[in-house]
Amino acid sequence: MAKLYFNFSAMNAGKSTLLLQASYNYQERGMRSLLFTAALDNRTKVGEISSRIGLKSEALIYDTKLDLFACIEEQLKEHQFNAVFIDEAQFLTEEQVWQLAHVADHLRIPVMAYGLRTDFQGKMFPGSAALLAIADILREVRTICWCGSKATMVARVDESGNIVEEGDQVVIGGEESYISLCRKHWSMRKLGEPTGENKDALADMMCELVDH
């Protein structure tokens, strides 16, 4: 049985690196994969997934109007592939998540989606909500707060370095950045730097990261 996976995390946990490596694993064994990324991501040029350690790969783009089942079925007529990868999966609609479920269930091709769990206000994105509800396998890509605890939340930080509490779920072309915090420090709106003691906790915690 092919499955639908949701690999979720806070920011900067290395999701795109994992996606590119998993895709590389298929190629190394003579198989092919089909990659998608969201059209509204403007961190990189459209049609490319890249990671901070320097890996990158071409990708198809999707917006919220694309029928992913029809698109993937169409692609299959042109060439065989053995897995589908979706980056920025938080931006999928509920309907698109069901289309991906049908790809797994009826076309029998595994689908691996990577994305954020919640936005800067602690609300689920539409794609994340649908994936958390119906994906076969939920896997957390862990990352760490400055205090050494596990980071599960995302804060939006403005150009002056202050945490922003209001605004749209998605801002395109702005000066905001995002930072991963544990739930306690996210609730307290508290940024910080690792101290000596925290560094020990950080060092231990990093060994526990399931997916490196």
Place this chain on the structure above:
Amino acid sequence: MAKLYFNFSAMNAGKSTLLLQASYNYQERGMRSLLFTAALDNRTKVGEISSRIGLKSEALIYDTKLDLFACIEEQLKEHQFNAVFIDEAQFLTEEQVWQLAHVADHLRIPVMAYGLRTDFQGKMFPGSAALLAIADILREVRTICWCGSKATMVARVDESGNIVEEGDQVVIGGEESYISLCRKHWSMRKLGEPTGENKDALADMMCELVDH
């Protein structure tokens, strides 16, 4: 750091058994636990959590109006306990899930919530949505469809044995029953019985159940 756990599954995966065993583990080491179950569950008398293999334990009850943080803080004045367990956690409100997060973050007591992921129409329950968004650890308690695949969905079956597609999220005192299906057979509204080949898949799959 105390954490908030969400142990989720489809129906009849043995969640209550796991809850009672985990609670028993605390008692065996001279520690105490505090148990809650939802007021609207009428499968058993109010104030008790029981499992199919015959274990049971007393529990406090909660409805959607209870302030769980205040209640747990109050209980702490009367006696020490080292963990909080919540059964039927799908019925929590979003606000109550945040109250439980504060119990973990500020009272430093770990909270283990057990509940369903989605209802019979594939929609998340309010408590499940909030827990999937902000719990520190998501753990699936696996169960199996009649076909031998992993069951992730729940179907409502009426007294004649037919799958019901419409109705309220929660029905109290009705004749309905619930059955766990894989996403494919849930989508097809297809019940069935294990055949010879499926029994092999079932036998293998049961070994993989993480928490049994």
Place this chain on the structure above:
Amino acid sequence: MAKLYFNFSAMNAGKSTLLLQASYNYQERGMRSLLFTAALDNRTKVGEISSRIGLKSEALIYDTKLDLFACIEEQLKEHQFNAVFIDEAQFLTEEQVWQLAHVADHLRIPVMAYGLRTDFQGKMFPGSAALLAIADILREVRTICWCGSKATMVARVDESGNIVEEGDQVVIGGEESYISLCRKHWSMRKLGEPTGENKDALADMMCELVDH
């Protein structure tokens, strides 16, 4: 593909409870399991596996001379079963572990073995060494040292409560008891009791036990 599992732990982690529950899961779905326990275990009457929380089940017994492949093949002629469970698997010989591997690979019946990883001197038992080398899946059943850390080692304690460092790997009918310690306290031969701070660590750690 049927698999060979090794569920290992230190003492008193609840391995027998897990074995009995996993076996119960098969019966609940109309399938059967075949149980074995070691002949030299004299904690209970021969031919029975029991757990501290009060569960028990009949079992065949094995000694180091039994050909487990032949025995299981013979049993199959009498009645169908869907899984084999082995308690006290540390006492298997290397050859018997290979026999169990052949049961999984050629009779296509999954085999779940439960046992200790190392003896009181930190040496592997013969069955554990072979299972750690060739089992398909290694799963730790976690338990906890008095200090709140994970316990991975086993100490032998004499009737006066002192840790014993010399002696045979297996003692039958003696007055010794066994206790689980973390590697640090095992190396230091240091027993102790949980203090206030340790109790917090213990409480957190118990939530992390994968198999309850």
Place this chain on the structure above:
Amino acid sequence: MAKLYFNFSAMNAGKSTLLLQASYNYQERGMRSLLFTAALDNRTKVGEISSRIGLKSEALIYDTKLDLFACIEEQLKEHQFNAVFIDEAQFLTEEQVWQLAHVADHLRIPVMAYGLRTDFQGKMFPGSAALLAIADILREVRTICWCGSKATMVARVDESGNIVEEGDQVVIGGEESYISLCRKHWSMRKLGEPTGENKDALADMMCELVDH
């Protein structure tokens, strides 16, 4: 508590890639790591760990005579580091594994060892045996047989492409190569190529690889 990890696998599972990424994760957060590799590995020049996807990093080398505890303690006088990584850990002696355990327990620095579980004859390497006995965390880096099943065994293949059954555990400078097989095909000495049906199983299986 700092821990001793053993990340084990058959050949070509990507262990060195994982090691280098985990080490990179430390540097990205302003922390440092200390890397070791075995002196007898001649796939690469001494003092370097490299992976097939093109990553590499300098490393200290160890032979079986080096006191790793003393060496790491000495290194600490020169510069701070937060984690120790050991490649080719199957070549450690039992004594060296205990030295690494003391680094975790007494210097409080986590140690991550990566290596093979068994040799081409299905026997444990000395370092693997000791790590499987006393490491705090055992993590499998999965890889796949040509048949689509999980590969847990390693076969030695001579220059003509035939499986070799006799010989020394380690051969330096020879023409042999190594290939990962499932236990069944390793027992049958059977090499092969993925067929259509196997490719589906392979494609599904690759999604399940825990560490990508």
